[in-house]
Amino acid sequence: MEPETYRFIQQREDLWYFIRSNPEWYRYLTRNPSIIDELEIEAKQFYGKTLPQRMEKAQQNIQMIRLLMQMAGSWND
Template structure:
């Protein structure tokens, strides 16, 4: 692997851990270092950090809060 690519991955703990869990990416980057952008996209999807995934999680949290508020309201009656 090229030294610049290796240093970049070492600086990003999320990418470092993603490669440890998916060792095929080490081979991909050794053969073609320009795939670093694809690695970042795959890691974001893996960790649930894409915009649609974050919006879905926020929506689930809002629904849970609403449910808890309804439950708390029904106890007061």
């Protein structure tokens, strides 16, 4: 792997752990270091950091709060 690519990955802890979990990416980057952008996209999907994934998680949290509020309201009756 090219030294610049390796240093970049070491500086980003999330990418470092992603590559450790998915070693095929080490091979991909060794052969073609220009796909570092694709690595970042895959890592975001892996960690659930894409916008649709974050929106879904927020909706789930809102539903959980509503459910807890309903349960708390039924105990007061």
